[in-house]
Structure formats: structure tokens, C-alpha cells
Amino acid sequence: MNIGDVAQRSGLPAKTIRYYEEIGLIRPQRGENGYRRFREQDLHKLAFLGRARALGFTIEDCRTLIALYEDESRESGQVKRVAEEHLHQIDDKIAQLQSMRATLAELVSCCAGDDRPDCPILEDLAQDVPEEAVGASEGVR
Amino acid sequence: MNIGDVAQRSGLPAKTIRYYEEIGLIRPQRGENGYRRFREQDLHKLAFLGRARALGFTIEDCRTLIALYEDESRESGQVKRVAEEHLHQIDDKIAQLQSMRATLAELVSCCAGDDRPDCPILEDLAQDVPEEAVGASEGVR
DNA sequence: TGTGGGGCCTCCAGTCACTGGAAGGTCAAG
DNA sequence: CTTGACCTTCCAGTGACTGGAGGCCCCACA
The missing domain is CATH 1.10.1660.10 (Multidrug-efflux Transporter Regulator; Chain: A; Domain 2)
Incomplete structure (x- = not known):
């Protein structure tokens, strides 16, 4: 072929x-x-x-999975560990997206979306940073 | 500063x-x-x-949003449109991840995860492609 | 026998939004 | 005067492809 x-x-x-x-x-x-x-x-x-x-x-997971697939003496525990790890990452990603979604949906629902300039979405984005929150925004990707 | x-x-x-x-x-x-x-x-x-x-x-959305923020004569509808578009993309992403999650969780729950080689996760990944499904896997990123 | 078109090859550059690191200039404290 | 923190630029790498240029190869048809 x-x-x-x-x-x-x-x-x-x-x-x-x-x-x-x-x-x-x-x-x-x-x-x-x-x-x-x-x-x-x-x-x-x-x-x-x-x-x-x-x-x-x-791709690296795939490399591992294929190696396990071709290894007759693998232990299914190895495969399961890779899959569970990945599952957790998916869960984290979903949680992060749902949190974004919630905020965004709220903002969207508050915005008139007409021809006037007033917009709660922009107002929210333009908020001042609270002084004590400095350095507290880790882990957002 | x-x-x-x-x-x-x-x-x-x-x-x-x-x-x-x-x-x-x-x-x-x-x-x-x-x-x-x-x-x-x-x-x-x-x-x-x-x-x-x-x-x-x-970043491109940000460029647009900042331009709108600085434009006194913006219409909030413009902002809302950008946000809604983004919201839809988040929804799509969440749906895609949830579908992956469901499949993956099912596979994980079926795998003994012990020291024996038999593994339903690998078996699922190794399935033959059904002949008529050729070319039908668009839109997965 | 020539030609046209499709399939195949490699190599390079671009995507997105940063991130790491090297090499070197600047500034304030001790 | 030295030390070390801070600043500068420039270059390369990330993940997983994707697009395109330039050029061979192969087969069918005239």
C-alpha cells in the first residue's frame, strides 16, 4: 500500500x-x-x-501505549495507570473550561448587546486588581 | 514602574x-x-x-476587546458577539472532552489494572476500522 | 511515443502563546 | 568597588501538526 x-x-x-x-x-x-x-x-x-x-x-502517551501493546509481558496495571492519569487531566481541563464558561455566560447574559456602548463584559474585564490578590493567579493555562 | x-x-x-x-x-x-x-x-x-x-x-480576541474598550462609540452588541462566539467554542470543547471522558472512563473501569497482560483498553484501541467508516472521522482535533 | 494529471518525495516555514536560556548592560546597597 | 538583583535583546523550543514549493514517478490515453 x-x-x-x-x-x-x-x-x-x-x-x-x-x-x-x-x-x-x-x-x-x-x-x-x-x-x-x-x-x-x-x-x-x-x-x-x-x-x-x-x-x-x-503522542508520548501513544508511544507508551504502543510499546505496551506490543509487549506480551505487560501488566494491565501499567496501561490503566496511563489512562487514569490522562482521565484526570481531562477532568481538570473540563473543570477549568466549565469555570470559564460560567463566568462568561454570566457576563454575556448581563450584556444588552445593542447599539449603546455600555457593556458589563468590558467593565468586568477592566476591573482593578485587588491589591492582596497579587501573585495569586497560578495554574491558569 | x-x-x-x-x-x-x-x-x-x-x-x-x-x-x-x-x-x-x-x-x-x-x-x-x-x-x-x-x-x-x-x-x-x-x-x-x-x-x-x-x-x-x-490574543486576537483580546486585541478586538481592547480596541472596543477604548472606542467610546462602540456598540455593546459588538462585544457581546465576540463573547458569544467564544462561549460557543468553549461549549464545543467541553462537549468534545466529555465525550472523550465518557469513553475513557468506561475503558478504565473495565480494566483490571493488575499484573496480567489482558487489557480492554488496548483491545479497544486496537480494533479494526470498519470498512464503511473510512473517511468519516472529520472534525476531531 | 509523448503528454497530462495525479500521487509521491523532501524540505522549509508557520501555527499559538508563550517559555527558557545565554550573553551582556544597569542600578543600589554595603 | 563588588555583589547581586534587575533589566535588555536575541534565539530556540514547545505540541502536533499543516501548507506550500519544487521536483520525481507512474499510468492511461491519443
């Missing part, structure tokens, strides 16, 4: 597949013409990667 | 403040020694930026 075929069948863009080779996630063979030649097992791995990425695992 | 003072009082790292100058969000004056000299209005603007960024607005 050429890259176009695996792109089609895995759902990943050809560019992404080349990138995965570049960072050592896959090692397709090469034909005499220099074209990448993919076997079924390469496709399988790409599909694995596509699903792991769709679940939000980082 | 020097950059260290505004960093302290705005809660933004000095590096970030220099970056904001570089991309034209702020224009502090300069002293004879080459140091940036910040006035209260610069600090105010940085605090505005810090809060807008904490709500997840992009």
Missing part, C-alpha cells in the same frame, strides 16, 4: 502519517522508487494511533 | 509582558537606560489582558 491508501483506510492525513514516521512512531518500508510501502500491520498501528489521539492521548 | 513591578501587580510574567509589547498589544515608554517604563494605564491594560486570557479569549 502507498501512503494514499493507508491515509484513506486509517482516516489520517498523509501529512500526519509522514510526521508519525519522522518522530519514529511507525517505520514503513520503502519501495525502489522511494515511496513508503505500508503493510497491514502498519495500517493497524496507524488506526491504533488515530483512536488513541481521538481520545486525547498525547 | 519597571517591568518587575507590573509583573508583580498584574500577575503576568515579565516574559509575557515583553511578548505583549512585541506583538503590539501594549506600548510602554522607555527610560534613558533602555528600560521599559509603565504607567498606570499600561498596568490597567495588562490586567485587562490577564483577565481576558484567563477567560480563554485568544
